[in-house]
Amino acid sequence: NETINKIAAGEVIVRPISVIKELVENAIDAESTRISVAVEKGGKTSICVTDNGVGIAYNEVPLAFKRHATSKILKIEDLESIDTLGFRGEALSSISAIARVRITTKTAEEEIGSQSFFEGGTFINQRVCTYDRGTEIMVTDLFYNTPARQKHLQKDKNEEKLIRDILEKLSLSHPEISFTYSSDGREVFKTLGTGNLKDVIESLYGRDFFKGLRELDVENSPMRLRGYISDLTLTRSTREEQIFFINNRFVKNKSLSRAFEDAYEGYMMVHKHPVGIVFMDLPGRMLDVNIHPAKTEIQILNESLVSILFKQGIRDCLKAQNLVVDV
Ligand code: ADP
Ligand code: MG
Known part of the structure; x- marks a missing residue:
């Protein structure tokens, strides 16, 4: 035993x-x-x-x-x-x-x-x-x-x-x-436990972090996106500060990172990788929960559909901000 x-x-x-x-x-x-x-x-x-x-x-x-x-x-x-x-x-x-x-x-x-x-x-x-x-x-x-x-x-x-x-x-x-x-x-x-995501981010990364971020709150049915994303001034040479959650569970997923970066295509940025702390809500039927308990990865059942919804949602948020586009 x-x-x-x-x-x-x-x-x-x-x-x-x-x-x-x-x-x-x-x-x-x-x-x-x-x-x-x-x-x-x-x-x-x-x-x-x-x-x-x-x-x-x-x-x-x-x-x-x-x-x-x-x-x-x-x-x-x-x-x-x-x-x-x-x-x-x-x-x-x-x-x-x-x-x-x-x-x-x-x-x-x-x-x-x-x-x-x-x-x-x-x-x-x-x-x-x-x-x-x-x-x-x-x-x-x-x-x-x-x-x-x-x-x-x-x-x-x-x-x-x-x-x-x-x-x-x-x-x-x-x-x-x-x-x-x-x-x-x-x-x-x-962290303070106030229930406010902004307070958590401030406790972890400092108040200055917000200088380069915009608030994200869009619905691209059946997906809902909340969080903070780069306003173009805050970009990195790695993807380390792309932190995504699906239904409040952390996910590391290459397609999602690619979709996120594709949404920034055509905008002027110093580094390749925009920063984002994004919470994605999806209906449970679009995900596979039968994963090994030791894994953090969630299986997305239709990854290409989810990636498209994600990219569109981020793109909509960026468009609404009047950011500088490459000419
Ligand atoms: P599981 O979380 O899958 O039930 P664990 O081995 O992690 O299995 O924990 C066994 C049990 O011990 C839990 O079901 C819970 O009843 C109890 N337990 C473990 N950690 C705590 C905790 N921090 N506070 C209260 N109960 C706990
Ligand atoms: Mg347990």
Whole structure:
């Protein structure tokens, strides 16, 4: 059983961001309004995720770390539901199979909280302790018992950059949650949790970022687009600042990037790649939700249609702005 867990863990937990993504998604599912993430050495030494969500009751902690244990109803009707699928009850068991885990938690109904330890897939012990409502999960010594996996990790700095990237995306798609991220004892960013996308962008990239952006809010039925896009002055030599979400889930998709850039064709720009933080709403039937849980990519069923709708929507927004066209 321990071996099975280790194999399953290897499939889904490949680096620190895999742990962080799962723990933060659990915290989001737990109705938290404040989530903080602290890592040391790019997550290799420790990862700590703290939330103020519903917590886990004393008796249910060991169960939550069992494989295929989930308290969530699996409903694959539309894309929204994919957000609560997580690892289908595999995340906590997978993480505890390849690291040391300490969980401190308390529900609103309990008088007192609990602290439990897991190591290499084994439940070590549990005791009661005082704690505010919510959950703190501390993961240390990631991959201590799977040296092959450990060898594949990148330099601390690179792992840290990946963590920052994914936390930025999670923060952007949840403006209603206040995220704090610190690395090696230093606060990297903190979002306010006001529910306003603009506030999140300002917390992440600074107020000056908006100087080169225009607000996007167009409907090209059945697609709706919201967010901020480059007004031509803010362009980059890479696509790193093209951040797209479909139904509030981050997507990395070459056709969408191409469609986005095609919309800028004929405009005067210094660099090739315009910047954009774009939230796209689409009917669930246009997407495929049957993807591997470890993947972030969403399958768009009719990619060329979606790309055309996207390009037209962005183009409409640009046209309405009277921007300088190439002659
Ligand atoms: P899944 O998210 O697919 O249900 P996980 O292994 O990620 O599976 O989590 C197992 C269970 O542990 C969840 O269903 C949930 O009941 C509980 N849980 C995990 N993290 C938290 C959290 N931060 N707050 C409250 N409950 C949690
Ligand atoms: Mg989960």
